[in-house]
Amino acid sequence: MQGSSNWLRVWRAAITSASVGLVLVGCGKRAPAPLTEVVAMKTAKLPATPADPAWKEVPAYDAALVVQDLVEPWLMASSTPTVRVQALTDGERVAFRLSWVDSTLDDLPGAGRFTDACAVQLPQVTGANVPAPQMGESGMPVEITYWSAAWQARANGRGDSIQVYYPNASIDHYPFEARSLAIGSPEQLEMAKRYAPARAANRNEHPLDRPVQDLLAEGPGTLTPMRETRSNGSGTWKASRWSVVITKPLPEVLRGQARSQVAFAVWNGKRQEVGARKMRSVWIPLALGGAR
Helix, strand or coil: CHHHHHHHHHHHHHHHHHHHHHHHHHHCCCCCCCCCCEEEEECCCCCCCCCCHHHHHCCCEEEECEECCCCCCCCCCCCCCEEEEEEEECCCEEEEEEEEECCCCCCCCCCCCCCCEEEEEEECCCCCCCCCCCCCECCECEEEEEEEHHHHHHHCCCCCCHHHHCCCCCCCCCHHHCCCCCCCCHHHHHHHHHHCHHHHHCCCCCCCCCCEEEEEECCCCCCEECCCCCCEEEEEECCCEEEEEEEEECCHHHCCCCEEEEEEEEECHHHCCCCCCCEECCCEEEEEEECC
16 A cells, blocks of 8 residues: 555656646746836837737836925825836837826816826937936936826817816806807907916916827926927726826937937826826836837
8 A cells, every 4th residue: 555655646746747847838938037128119100009909019117116205395105106118119209108007097187186197208418427317407408298187088078168177167157258259269269368367378288189298397397398299198097007108209319329218207196196296217228229
């Protein structure tokens, strides 16, 4: 009996080893090592949406985020620890796909409301020294493309009126909606500015047809809209996760270059993050034009 038991143990061990060997053979290639930089792979056509199948073939980099605690108003409690980044480039433009966990959809602006958002930052200058990752520095500007969930909802067709933001609000009359003023006429537009001075004076008014805005900065407190927003974006929230594609022109100094840096920021509306209160990354190495 003892001999039979030993033989049975040996036989079971052999079967187990063979099974493991078959599993390993069936697995094929080893899992690729984690990326140590963001690799913008070369492609002829940039995908415009996060659901495009082209992203399935693009390696991802998990960028660590830290609280913005260098300038007031600070963010002292961490909210979004990482953002997953993928990138593609056609040599003139670059598309970044950002994905991060967010348990709530916050895309409705208003008093006391904060919306989800993200941003991509690239240096506008090259040299031995890179600009400070905290929105650049004097004489060393950075280009920032900012995406907002509220702007995305409007680009998707949601209205932009007080009735949309506050369904129970009651309004007697707006002077610029008088019947004597033809909708869209110069007179009507001028009247609308007169009775909506905050909107007319808002330097950060973004393009109405897209959910992003191109900005320029040379340090905290210097954020300025660029003359024209040439970037675009698309974002979706599903299963407690945002997936956003930001497509932007490469800064002139980076065209034809093989390497640069990139930085990211994420805002969680539920956590009342807005403006300087955000989660941000440091500069991350960016490899441009890797082969697919």
